[in-house]
Amino acid sequence: MSSARARPLVVGTGIAGLWAAWRLASEGHDVLLVTKATLQDSNTAWAQGGIAVALDAADSPAQHAADTIAASDGLADPIAVEVLTREGPDRVRELLELGAVFDRDADGELRFGLEAAHSRARILHAEGDRTGAMLVAALSKVVLGNPRIEVRQHCRVRRLLRRGDRVVGAILLNDAGEPEAVAAPAVILATGGCGQLFEITTNPPVATADGWALAHSAGAVLSHLEFLQFHPTALHVPGVNPAPLLTEALRGAGAWLVDAKGERFVFDADPRGEMAPRDIVARAVAHRAYRGGAFLDARHLPNVEQAFPGVAALVAAHGLSLAHDLLPVAPAMHYAMGGIRTDLAGGSTVAGLWAVGECANTGVHGANRLASNSLLEGLVFADRAGRAVGELLAGSPKVPSFAPAPTDWDAGTDAGPIATAFRARMRSFLTREVGLVRTEPGLAEAELAIADLRRRVPSGAWHTADQLRIAAEIARAARGRRESRGGHRRADFPNPKPRITA
Ligand SMILES: Cc1cc2nc3c(=O)[nH]c(=O)nc-3n(C[C@H](O)[C@H](O)[C@H](O)COP(=O)(O)OP(=O)(O)OC[C@H]3O[C@@H](n4cnc5c(N)ncnc54)[C@H](O)[C@@H]3O)c2cc1C
Structure with a gap:
């Protein structure tokens, strides 16, 4: 029933969980990695646009940091941003060594795409718009092939176990509803987003904010939950959940947003037009969608179906063509900037509990995320958490064993x-x-x-x-929050409050 083997528990198999488990194993530690559905069920697996990183010779971490801070609308933690952008290139190089395959040009050089609010092209992508699927395939192979990592699919964390002021394990439930108490010297939550709490979302069915609920009931602080990012261009097909995403990279490649008369409308809201930050574009799209319709027009892009095969397939599944049709769009809940508050090594406010990836609030996004920074955040901070937990394990902490309480038997x-x-x-x-x-x-x-x-x-x-x-x-x-800032818009408090800086 219970296990007292001092293995850390990693929860979730998106980029953050897969990387944290691999990092721990590569440092010589045994790991239990659980995921509530399959290895293919995560936000990561669905990521289209790519991963932002300052790897191009003409780019720099400082420039990437400046763009990240500008997008954050005054709330990013500059130290966390510096960590993200400075350590990002090394993590992506490691990712390449582990088997990730990004698109390259005819000379074999990495090809960088452009997305909104980036001052230069720095988004690495795979097979055009299948970046997430490639990342999950590559990292799943790594963890499944590592004898130190036990992977359990269809295994959900039901509750965290606390002794005194520490998290010391968790109750797991398999699909049959059978509980198991596992003792763990450290639990790393990598449970992803909360999109499924909203009616229209791009997030897959597993994105139900479980990590936030687990951490909150264990006493951990959650912060910045009001900052939610709505993606401006989900394909508008009433009743379809999740809403198919039309990646921002389409607009980066030159696609337009037009109204029912075929006129581009985002310039009315912002001089950057389609390349304005997501919250501005999302509100402009919502406004037009309500008054006659908003559409993405990619018909003029050369070879658009070859460049965006994943989107072309998604659209075709609803009887539309990327090359020939105007695509009806509406904003959809997409990404949570806030989450379980952590330090720069992923440590939560409760001992024994770490959080990485989208479920964490490391401070890198502030009030608004720069497009394609989240996959990088998953890599960089999962790596730091893996190393920090590794150091803790070097001291061989003792963990008690547990039996599930009767209420934990309930699926x-x-x-x-x-x-x-x-x-x-x-x-x-x-x-x-x-x-x-x-x-x-x-x-x-x-x-x-x-x-x-x-x-x-x-x-x-x-x-x-x-x-x-x-x-x-x-x-x-x-x-x-009685102000408007980043992903939090109050009609009754339309301006940001002045910020007091030291
Ligand atoms: C359609 C789409 C496109 C996107 N495109 C991009 C992009 O191009 N670039 C970019 O940077 N970001 C993109 N994002 C955002 C990005 O994909 C996510 O922020 C990132 O992948 C989150 O990774 P993660 O590892 O934190 O969580 P996830 O990848 O969401 O993984 C969470 C994991 O936790 C598991 N889990 C949850 N609860 C439990 C539980 N109770 N017990 C056990 N397991 C549990 C889930 O099953 C899943 O395996 C996109 C998101 C979506 C939805």
Whole structure:
């Protein structure tokens, strides 16, 4: 039932979890790596545009850092940004050595793409727009081939175990709902995003903010949850969840956003037009989508279906053609800037608990993420967390063994109609009142509605209760920030508050 082997537990198999597990194993430690679905189910696997890194001879970490800070709307931690951009090139070189294959030009040189708010082309990509799939394939091969890493798929972390002031393990549930208590000297959460708490999202079904709920119930601090990034160009097909993403790289390559009359409209909002920061483009798209329709026009791009094969296939699945059709678009919840607050080595505010990747708030994104910085953040900070946990293990910490409590035996009643209806209401409130544009009355209504759902959630529907816990935290954070900044837009407080700097 219980295991007292002092193996660290890594939760999640996106770029951050795969890398943290590999780093620990490469330092000589045994690791248990669990993921709640398969190795193919993660935001990482779906990443299209690529990974931003200052590797080109004409680029520099300082320039990448300046762009990251500019995009963050005043809230990025400059030290975290410096770590990200300075260590990024070495991590990507290691990634190449481990088997990652990025697109190259005819001379064999790495080919860098351009995305919004980057001052130069610095996005590495694979097979055009299949970067995430390539990364997952390459890193999965690495972890599956490493005898120090035990990989368990369809294995969900249900709850973290705490002794005194430390996290000392977790309750795992397999698909049959059988619990297992594992003792661990360190738990690294790499559980990804929260998109599925919203009605329209680009995130896959596994993105239900589990890591935030696990950490919060273990007492860890969550921060900056109000800063959410809505992607401006999800294909607008009502009722389809997740919404297919039309990568920003399409606009980087010259695609236009047009209204029902065929006129480009983003210049009305920002002189950078289609290459303005995501929050500005997303609001412009939402405005037009509501008044007659907003469309992505990539028909004039040469060989567009060969350059973007993944998007071409996604679009074709809905009877549309990238080369011949105007594509209806709407903004969709895409990325969470905030999360489990960490230090520069991924350490949370609770001993024994680390967080890396999208579920963490390292400070690199501030109020708004620069496009394609998240895969790099996953690599850089997972590496740091892996090394930090490795150092902890060198001291051979003792870990107690556990047996699951009776309540942990329950696989949950979340599939029932009542829990499903509760989640639908939560998604509706978050989307309407805690979405692209927020107001005091709307946020107050959302807070009350979510509190009511939390009181009445069916007993046993613990995964729904976890999601409601986080929905309440997001609404609270959004209500508490009485200004507009980055991914947080208040109609009633339209300007940023002046920031006091030392
Ligand atoms: C469509 C799309 C396109 C994107 N394109 C780009 C891009 O081009 N460039 C870029 O930088 N970023 C992009 N992003 C964002 C980026 O993909 C993510 O921020 C990043 O991949 C997150 O990596 P991660 O390892 O933190 O989490 P994820 O890749 O989301 O992995 C989370 C893992 O945790 C597992 N998990 C969750 N809860 C539990 C639990 N309770 N128990 C066990 N396992 C659990 C999940 O199953 C999954 O394996 C994109 C995102 C999407 C959705």
